[in-house]
Amino acid sequence: MDLVAYVREAFGWDQDVVASRGPRGALGQIWRLEVGPACYALKEIFAEPPSRALIEAELAFARQAAAAGVRLPASHADREGRYLLTTPDGTWLRLYDWADLRPVELTAPATPTELGALLARLHRCAQPMAVEPDGRPPDAWYDRVPATHELAKLSASGASWAAGLADRLAIVPELCTAVTPAAPAGLILCHRDLHPENVLADPADDGLVVVDWDNLGPAAPGRELARALFDWFCDNSVADLDAMRAMYEAYVRADGPGRITQPADFSMLVASRLNFLLVQARHALDPDAEPRHRAWAEREIDEALRILPTPRQLADVLEMALRVP
Numbered sequence: 001m002d003l004v005a006y007v008r009e010a011f012g013w014d015q016d017v018v019a020s021r022g023p024r025g026a027l028g029q030i031w032r033l034e035v036g037p038a039c040y041a042l043k044e045i046f047a048e049p050p051s052r053a054l055i056e057a058e059l060a061f062a063r064q065a066a067a068a069g070v071r072l073p074a075s076h077a078d079r080e081g082r083y084l085l086t087t088p089d090g091t092w093l094r095l096y097d098w099a100d101l102r103p104v105e106l107t108a109p110a111t112p113t114e115l116g117a118l119l120a121r122l123h124r125c126a127q128p129m130a131v132e133p134d135g136r137p138p139d140a141w142y143d144r145v146p147a148t149h150e151l152a153k154l155s156a157s158g159a160s161w162a163a164g165l166a167d168r169l170a171i172v173p174e175l176c177t178a179v180t181p182a183a184p185a186g187l188i189l190c191h192r193d194l195h196p197e198n199v200l201a202d203p204a205d206d207g208l209v210v211v212d213w214d215n216l217g218p219a220a221p222g223r224e225l226a227r228a229l230f231d232w233f234c235d236n237s238v239a240d241l242d243a244m245r246a247m248y249e250a251y252v253r254a255d256g257p258g259r260i261t262q263p264a265d266f267s268m269l270v271a272s273r274l275n276f277l278l279v280q281a282r283h284a285l286d287p288d289a290e291p292r293h294r295a296w297a298e299r300e301i302d303e304a305l306r307i308l309p310t311p312r313q314l315a316d317v318l319e320m321a322l323r324v325p
Contacts, residue, residue, distance in 0.1 A: 002087065002089075003019075003031070003042065003044065003087065003091065003093065004017050004019050004033070006085075006087045006088075006093075007033070007042060007085070007093065007095065010078040010079065010080075010082075010085055011076070011078050011079060011095070012078075012079050013035050013036075015035050015036035016036075017033055017034065017035050018033070018034040019031050019032065019033050019034075019042075020032045020034075022041065023197070024296065025197065025212065026046075026047075026276070026280075026300070027045060027046055027047045027214055028043045028044055028045045028046050028047075028214075029043070029044045029046070030042070030043055030044075031043075031044065032098055033098070039097075039098040040076070040095055040096065040097060040098050041073065041095070041096045041097065041098045041099075042093060042094075042095055043093065043094045043095075043096065044091060044092075044093060045091075045092040045093065045094065046293065049084055049086075049092040050084060050214060051133070051134045052084075053133040053134040053135070054132075054133045054134065054216065054217075055083050055084060056133070057133035057189065057216060058075070058213045058214075058216050059075060059083070061126065061127075061189055061213070061216060062074075062075070062213065064125045064126070064127075065121075065122060065125055065210070067125070068121050068122075068124065068125040069121055070118065070121055070122055070125075070210055071202070071207055071208065071209045071210065072209060072210045072211065072213070073096040073097040073098070073099050073209070073211060074096065074097045075094065075095070075096050076095040076096065076097070078095075099200075099202070099209060099211075100203065101200035101201060101202060101203070101209055101211075102200060102201050102203050103196060103197075103200060103201070104196060104199060104200065104201045104208065105201070106196070106232065106233070106243075111243075112232075112233070112243045112244070112246035112247035112250065113246055113247070113250040114208055114250075115199070115208070115228070115232060115247050115250070116246070116247040116248060116249065116250025116251035116252075116253075116254065116256070117250050117251070117253075117254045118199070118208050118210070119194065119224070119225060119228055119247075119251055119256060120250070120251045120252075120254035120255060120256030121254065122190075122191060122210070123188065123190070123221045123224075123225075123256050123257050123258060124254075124255060124256065124257065126188040126189045126190065126221075127188065127189050128187065128188055128189075129187055129188060129189040129217070129218040130184040130185070130187050130218060131218060132217050132218065133216070133217065138181070138182070138184075138187065138217070138218045138219075139217055140271075141271065141272060141275050142192065142219060142223075142267070142268045142271055142272055143179060143180065143181045143182060143267045143268065143271050144179070144181075144271055144275075145172075145176045145179050145270065145271050145274050145275070146274055146275060146278045148169070148172055148173065148176075150278060151165065151169055151172065151274070151277070151278060151281075152166075152169060154278070154281045154282070154285070155169060157281075157285055159281075159284060159285065160298070161281075161284075161298065161301045161302060161305065164302070164305045165277075165281070165301075165305060168305055168308055171308075171310055171311060172274070174311045175270050175274075175308075175309070175310075175311060175314070176270060176274075177263075178262075178263035178264050178266065178267065178270075179264070179266075179267040179270050179271050180264050180267055181267075182219070182220040182223060182264075182267070183220075186220050186221075187218040187219060187220055188218070188219070188220075188221055188257075189216065189217070189218060190216070190217065190218065190219035190221065190224045191210065191213060191215070191216060191224070192215040192216060192217055192219055192224065192268075193212060193214070193215040194210070194224070194227075194228050194231065195228075195231040195232070196231065196232060197212075198210065198211050198212045199211075219268060220258065220265075220268070221256065221257050221258030222258035222259050222260050222261070222265045223258070223265055223266075223267055223268035223269070224258065224268060225248070225251060225256065225258040225259075225260065226260050226265045226266050226268065226269055226317070227266075227268045227269040227272065228247075229244045229247060229248065229317060230269050230307075230309055230313075230317075232247065233247065234307065234309060234313060235306070235307055239309075239313045239316065239317065241316060241317070241320055244317060244320060245320050245324070248260070248320070248321055248324055249324055252324060252325075259321070260317070260318060260321035260322075261321070261322065262318070263314065263318065265318075266309075266314050266317075266318075269309065270309070270314075273304065273307070273308055273309070274308075276300075276304055277301065277304040277305070277308070280297040280300045280301050280304060281297070281301055283297035284297040284298050284301060
């Protein structure tokens with residue numbers, strides 16, 4: 001209720017506001033706000049808030065993407081023109097249009113083709129970008145892996161997931177052999193988080209809608225493409241190579257600029273998966289973390305261990321991609 005009162009004042013709403021809990025992710029909790037006939041998504045940010053430069057880059061890219069036919073919820077500024085708000089107790093907030101969306105049907109025959117065309121559309125409209133929006137070097141999250149001894153230490157913690165982590169550590173050195181920074185000249189502005197929770201379907205017409213642009217920044221398009229193939233079509237240690245091929249072919253037909261041609265193109269996939277696993281394990285073991293965050297981290301660790309790709313899968317996908325004209 002404190003958040004609702006603050007936002008109501010910041011946006012100058014005269015109507016009553018009805019709030020209900022929506023989905024949450026690694027970086028924030030979404031609240032659904034009904035304001036008269038209008039409906040909004042209020043994001044309560046858990047991590048470090050986005051910089052002004054990042055928000056400006058996001059707004060500009062959103063305009064370009066929308067002009068290119070990509071559907072996404074609009075972001076709203078308050079009465080003072082602020083897209084990022086902070087409450088008196090230090091909670092960071094952002095406001096977007098609410099959209100009643102549903103998960104994409106992964107088994108639908110058209111899904112891989114639609115996803116490939118969507119990613120190509122995003123990459124075609126993106127500007128070259130060799131640094132983060134605030135001028136810093138590209139985030140190491142996407143091309144640097146954690147030290148093996150850090151993961152090994154966590155695997156000895158005695159937590160419920162520790163044995164599973166210890167088992168997966170056997171493949172980590174081989175996974176990491178090809179992880180390298182991308183050449184700055186080949187970087188463009190990318191979403192960098194296009195997994196199934198961030199690309200949803202509009203029930204009215206099944207059109208794809210891209211949400212949660214908080215991780216926006218520079219990346220090589222081929223590396224984002226490689227990660228997206230695994231995010232969508234590799235779960236529970238099983239890679240759907242037919243769906244991956246259909247998505248990749250659709251991306252190429254739609255003139256997407258990225259290609260998967262070498263093991264290093266899986267750098268973004270491997271680095272981000274391992275870094276996410278490390279962060280969630282630390283959250284789960286942090287005695288000072290809020291219980292809701294520790295519980296969420298526990299669930300995420302189980303999934304992260306399940307979907308960590310194997311060296312064989314990377315080799316199979318690379319072979320598939322090299323056969324696509």
